Amino acid sequence: MKNLEYKNKKLQFSKTDIASVAKNNKTPFYLYSEEILVKNYQDFYQGAVNANLINPLVCFALKSNPNKELVKILAKMGSGADIVSGGELKRAMECGIPAEKIVFSGVGKTEEEILYALKVSKGKLCSFNIESLEELELINSCAKRTKTVARICFRLNPVVKPKTHKYISTGNKTHKFGLLEKDVLSFLKEKKYWSHSKLVGLSIHIGSQLLDLKATKKAIAKMCDIALKTQAPLEFIDVGGGLGVDYHPSETKRMPSIEEYMTLVYKTLHKEFYSKSDLRPRVVFEPGRRIIAKAGILVMRVLRNKISEDNHFVIVDGGMNDFMRPSLYGAYHGVTPVQEAKATTRVHVVGPICETSDCFGSDRPLPALKSGDLVILEDTGAYGYSMGSNYNLRGRPLELLIQKNQKLKTVNKAQDYKELL
Known part of the structure; x- marks a missing residue:
């Protein structure tokens, strides 16, 4: 994934040190990049202009990610909206579209x-x-x-x-x-x-x-x-x-x-x-995924390891209620450790949900991971939070935005138990 790189063996996303963000914010959480979002939209719109398409209108598909702050950024750049519900209509208009x-x-x-x-x-x-x-x-x-x-x-x-x-x-x-x-x-x-x-x-x-x-x-x-x-x-x-x-x-x-x-x-x-x-x-x-997918990652923490003969499970605190695509579609998303190290074994990265399908990746080459270590799931900006749920009575995760000035902004706080009732 572009915009992911190690610096001094610590993984950075959009030039921001992920481990530093995780020190002050409970995992799992989504981390978005304004810089990537803006570039993706501009590349798409300018591509239409460069191809001599007539008066192009790019209507961002809100179903992919309806976060208010992200939609406001797109609205300021002139984006329209592709909506599929009254709620998405209200969200688009309140964000300035x-x-x-x-x-x-x-x-x-x-x-x-x-x-x-x-x-x-x-x-x-x-x-x-x-x-x-x-x-x-x-x-x-x-x-x-x-x-x-x-x-x-x-x-x-x-x-x-x-x-x-x-x-x-x-x-x-x-x-x-x-x-x-x-x-x-x-x-x-x-x-x-x-x-x-x-x-x-x-x-x-x-x-x-x-x-x-x-x-x-x-x-x-x-x-x-x-x-x-x-x-x-x-x-x-x-x-x-x-x-x-x-x-x-x-x-x-x-x-x-x-x-x-x-x-x-x-x-x-x-x-x-x-x-x-x-x-x-x-x-x-009506693009959605192409604009927002690579502008987001899901940051998770390792809970523990479990070895069952030749099956090695790494259990993380993020679950299919936080990110559904692998469970629903068998979709592939890269799993990357935040601390750089050589891959030494092949593991199954799974969540805590009471479903066998709660698996982010099978047979993935990863370094030895222990309780407390951080990993990220790549390319989760689209159909991540928007498809999430409270299954197993789990609160929806925090959403953070790396702004253009590199400052962090909370764009959706984590749910607590009272909000689930």
């Missing part, structure tokens, strides 16, 4: 959430990304009741199979997400659903942790074809998010660069849409 930069995704928007979004945005929400006819009908009805016009974007299901984990693949017809081409074209003809709604965009989102762009190219081309068939004066085309990061060393060579990704988006849009239409809609992105 204007309604016109917010896309409301998700298959299960409630009537309460829709009415709130229409009222609080005064009809200026960038879009409701529609995923069913019943949803379109409900939103149109809510817009009529609130005397507004709902801005509608059809989320398309391009029927592609990206190379990613089945739980985070969203672009095939067997998935609950998106609309098929025939449905989109059919819904547009139903005038009764458009009395207080206006089609302003089309979108796709085919999955998360994408490292192979073949399916992405195919999906964008499909969206362009449907855009031409609708003959609608679209304001934007939303190419979604999901661009992956290199969690495992083997993924580094396969991971698309921002330049490669943006070039593919531009060339596909130019070939499949711009060359066939006078319309020049802006391009919207």
Whole structure:
């Protein structure tokens, strides 16, 4: 992981000594870097600009990490938001992201959430990304009741199979997400659903942790074809998010660069849409992981060792309730000791939760570790705290931010028992 290096045999993250931070803060805790977060956003946005994409809007996916202080940093840089709930809408707006930069995704928007979004945005929400006819009908009805016009974007299901984990693949017809081409074209003809709604965009989102762009190219081309068939004066085309990061060393060579990704988006849009239409809609992105994953680590302390014949377990104080991805997806995250030393054995790094799946890494080469030693789990900025829980009645961990001036800031205190009741 970049931005991790040893200095005098002590591990530093974003130029900050991790052991020093752990002296004054109880483990486990998340540690984020403002410098890395800012750079990742700037690289993504500037990549779109450099590729000559039209008036790009980067809508950060709040589901990846909705921490207020982190979202405020992104808002100040001009980021929009991709949201999937009323709570995320409130978080985005209270952090300074204007309604016109917010896309409301998700298959299960409630009537309460829709009415709130229409009222609080005064009809200026960038879009409701529609995923069913019943949803379109409900939103149109809510817009009529609130005397507004709902801005509608059809989320398309391009029927592609990206190379990613089945739980985070969203672009095939067997998935609950998106609309098929025939449905989109059919819904547009139903005038009764458009009395207080206006089609302003089309979108796709085919999955998360994408490292192979073949399916992405195919999906964008499909969206362009449907855009031409609708003959609608679209304001934007939303190419979604999901661009992956290199969690495992083997993924580094396969991971698309921002330049490669943006070039593919531009060339596909130019070939499949711009060359066939006078319309020049802006391009919207919905990245989450690519912006925030590498801006965070989880710091844990070793509780004890356990040896069961040829199985050596290192038990740490962080658990699957703090970081779910390895347990849920079998996801790989690097485990690194804070004190530099030569790896001498292969161990299973496990947490204290009463589940066999509470394991951060199996058969990992690590130095001899004893009670009190510190280790970190790499690349945990995305889908870490946001997917956490209070399972086993454990409080949610502390979140700390390394600011640009290298000073530490508490951006979310640790929960105590009273807060769990």
